[in-house]
Amino acid sequence: MTRFPAHRAHEGIWEGVYRHIAADGSEEGRFRSRVTCEFPDDGNVFYRQTTELWTPEGAHSAASFDGLDRGDHLFYDTPTFTGRSWETEGGHLMLNLMRKDEPGAYFVEVIILGEGGRHRARTWHWFREGQLYRRTLCEESRTG
DSSP, X not given: OOSSHHHHTTOXXXXXXXXXXXXXXXXXXXXXXXXXXXXXXSSSXXXXXXXXXXXXXXXXXXXXXXXXXXXXXXXXXXXXXEEEEEEOTTSOEEXXXXXXXXXXXXXXXXXXXXTTSSEEEEEEEEEETTEEEEEEEEEXXXXX
């Protein structure tokens, strides 16, 4: 049996748009994105993600992180967050990530792959001290 089949279904390059939405519904930011999801064949890293973002003005940022197999979930520990992801019975991905760069903040993410595996939706719910303060909406298409 293949480990983490729902995670593996996301392997490839995804391009789309991220939108940060404040709790009051106003848009806080919009970014063009490219996310590369990989499953390295060697070493102890099970999953690697590289996220590139571009602002409307053209500024570019990139960050990568690794996921380690911890039995029933993948574990992440980066300079900005720590947490885990797991698969639901229906094949969706769930993440719970605690922010290191924003004390008291965390977000919960759900990733849903559309039929055919060409499109996906990601929704992040951001909390600080137990209060929702932002949602991030991501619409992506597989390009590679």
